[in-house]
Amino acid sequence: MKTTIFTRATVNNAAELIKQGELVSFPTETVYGLGADATNVDAVKKVYVAKGRPSDNPLIVTVADPETVSKFATVTPEAKKLMDKFWPGPLTIILPIIPGALSMNVTGGLKTAAFREPDNDATRELIRAAGTPIVGPSANLSGKPSPTTAQHVLHDMDGRIAGILDDGPCRVGVESTVIDMSSDVPAILRPGAVDEEMLEPIIGQVATDKHKVGAKETPKAPGMKYKHYAPDAQVIIVDELSQFPAAIAWAKAKGYDFGVLATDQVLADYAAGLPQYSLGQDLTSATRDLFAGLRYFDLHPDVQVVLAQGFDDSGFGAAYMNRLGKAAGGEHFAD
Numbered sequence: 001m002k003t004t005i006f007t008r009a010t011v012n013n014a015a016e017l018i019k020q021g022e023l024v025s026f027p028t029e030t031v032y033g034l035g036a037d038a039t040n041v042d043a044v045k046k047v048y049v050a051k052g053r054p055s056d057n058p059l060i061v062t063v064a065d066p067e068t069v070s071k072f073a074t075v076t077p078e079a080k081k082l083m084d085k086f087w088p089g090p091l092t093i094i095l096p097i098i099p100g101a102l103s104m105n106v107t108g109g110l111k112t113a114a115f116r117e118p119d120n121d122a123t124r125e126l127i128r129a130a131g132t133p134i135v136g137p138s139a140n141l142s143g144k145p146s147p148t149t150a151q152h153v154l155h156d157m158d159g160r161i162a163g164i165l166d167d168g169p170c171r172v173g174v175e176s177t178v179i180d181m182s183s184d185v186p187a188i189l190r191p192g193a194v195d196e197e198m199l200e201p202i203i204g205q206v207a208t209d210k211h212k213v214g215a216k217e218t219p220k221a222p223g224m225k226y227k228h229y230a231p232d233a234q235v236i237i238v239d240e241l242s243q244f245p246a247a248i249a250w251a252k253a254k255g256y257d258f259g260v261l262a263t264d265q266v267l268a269d270y271a272a273g274l275p276q277y278s279l280g281q282d283l284t285s286a287t288r289d290l291f292a293g294l295r296y297f298d299l300h301p302d303v304q305v306v307l308a309q310g311f312d313d314s315g316f317g318a319a320y321m322n323r324l325g326k327a328a329g330g331e332h333f334a335d
């Protein structure tokens, strides 16, 4: 299959492919998604095949306006408040579905479904022109970092999908916050750019411990139990900037071929002459560029170990540390 690149100017052609039951990757403010008509069972099947994704992992229903959600789910007053405040934006809301309104291969057999209106005009035009909501998992091969550019999508999906709607690099860089509004106490199942401190003034207390899924429990967000973002190299998190000299000395002493994934100041201070990828200036740019950095080192198979900069694990930092923690398999440098 030939994978055609579309732009906002040719969005109607991309929408035709969606109508025909084909897959088109779409841009969002978080990461690129893999779009298919959410009401077409055969089209949704193709998403699992293209990604190599386990079929018990439910998909997000991506909409161009909040009103569409009520065709499929019960929108509680609290959920409505969240939509008013944060949509379009990086918040995915889990709601009880109207029985029979969505196919099993969208919901993974659950009585709930995830809904999201992304903050991207090209994608909202795509959905409107297709006349249907689209499912939207991240457009990476299962287990690889989510794509934040059309080039990343092409790398993973060339020949596997009909098209990519290219709207440049993603602004946020990690996937949306997932909040479960179907339970008694709302729970953050996946941290993202909309954090606890932003949610609580709108809906009161939210639980945040549920995304720490133990091996034996049934995870609330089924996707959280799979291995994610696994780069070919071993990633090791360096939590304090002051630990970088010791971490670099350790990697040298071990004889590893290693690289550094860190902000400009760290690279300038400690990493001259080493393989490296810049995370920009601060937490915001680091979050935006994290997945691109992990993919960069995958293209350099000689690098066996990546020393990656940690940030404070609170507020927006929770999203960055959650994804980096998965990439590192929980490995932190200890001196």
Ligand code: TXA
Residues within 6 Å of the ligand: 028, 030, 031, 032, 033, 034, 057, 058, 059, 060, 092, 094, 107, 110, 112, 113, 114, 116, 118, 136, 137, 138, 139, 174, 175, 176, 177, 178, 189, 190, 220, 221, 222, 223, 224
């Ligand atoms: O930012 C994003 O959310 C991106 C962009 C493309 O919109 N999409 C994305 O989709 O990250 P995906 O499929 O990679 O992640 C969706 C997560 C998975 O962990 C999935 O298990 C969980 O949401 N999920 C979906 N439906 C659910 C449900 N009914 N109950 C609990 N978790 C659910």
Ligand code: MG
Residues within 6 Å of the ligand: 137, 138, 146
């Ligand atoms: Mg994903």
